[in-house]
């Protein structure tokens with residue numbers, strides 16, 4: 001049996017003006033053929049998990065096609081989407097005949113003129129594979145599952161954790177669903193529901209709070225016979241898409257199963273009735289700095305408006321400005337993305353002091369202020385990812401510099417956005433994260449597995465940017481209306 005394996009993943013952010021090109025994926029991950037097996041086996045990725053199961057099945061011939069991954073950013077250019085369509089179709093066509101396909105997607109891949117790239121790519125792939133050849137896909141918990149995607153593939157399986165740590169497990173669940181589909185010889189029925197609800201990311205962790213309760217409700221499906229897979233999707237808010245909204249997808253033998261229907265309706269009602277519990281007011285940086293003496297430290301502070309793993313540009317200086325103004329006694333380390341400052345630091349040289357104007361490149365949310373700092377370290381090494389999502393892979397932040405300011409934080413300035421949520425990022429520059437009392441983070445939650453033994457507390461800040469945590473402030477035009485919290489007085493009920 002020949003099973004085709006592919007992946008195209010990016011968490012697009014439709015509010016970020018920086019379009020994504022092939023170059024973003026080349027800096028992230030761009031693998032073809034056997035490179036996929038060599039690089040992704042034994043990694044905490046969906047394909048890594050799929051490989052671990054497929055290798056156990058005698059008689060399965062794994063046919064690796066292509067795998068690409070890029071950091072979150074603005075929508076893809078049309079040309080980039082065309083490149084992917086050609087690469088996917090080309091590698092699948094060359095591998096024919098195929099019996100099935102496993103595709104790793106995010107669910108939030110958007111192009112400048114195509115809001116449902118996964119749906120588009122699945123239709124293209126299906127036309128090459130031929131009728132009746134099953135396709136099963138993995139999705140991020142923050143993805144959007146559309147009607148077009150559902151029509152174009154046989155199964156969708158999403159992460160069940162946030163912070164995401166079950167990427168490989170999700171790949172394995174998808175492979176099990178694929179084998180179920182193959183053994184049936186026909187599509188598995190499903191129940192799909194979408195709620196008119198956009199949730200924030202801050203209080204939607206899966207191990208505690210209201211989302212943990214929601215998943216516990218859905219988990220009751222595991223006790224029912226012939227329920228093959230369930231997933232809850234909680235799309236991230238920085239997507240202005242016509243099918244936005246929290247959704248649930250359940251694959252089961254009988255779509256009229258009343259017990260399964262009861263569980264799903266219970267989940268829908270629970271989410272709706274508890275919708276306000278997901279929304280929490282975040283503090284601003286000023287009030288947090290004022291209350292620092294009484295806070296548990298080391299503390300991780302999340303720059304929520306400029307989260308690079310959700311499409312922030314990483315160059316906001318809002319927190320830097322506050323630190324320079326207030327000069328807290330606590331030692332602080334702050335990452336920032338700014339190729340111009342990196343260039344200057346390399347020009348100035350290690351051990352030298354100069355005036356830098358870090359950040360502020362995207363212009364909209366932050367200004368460039370002068371900072372006198374010494375260049376304490378320079379590097380252009382690749383950074384290993386040891387914990388959480390993508391563990392086993394490497395990040396490429398490009399060249400980077402450690403700037404030790406005289407009256408402010410230590411700055412770690414990189415050329416490009418990359419997965420910097422693992423403490424290995426700081427260690428790659430000779431820095432020990434344990435040595436800082438304030439550690440500014442540019443990921444919402446991904447840093448938590450790696451920093452759980454380093455920080456004693458963490459807090460998300462109300463900061464502006466392309467990942468603004470205030471959903472009602474975002475300039476949506478296409479999301480279906482009414483939808484909560486944009487239409488906060490709307491009424492919803494089970495029909």
Ligand SMILES: [Zn+2]
Pocket residue numbers: 140141142164
């Ligand atoms: Zn996610």
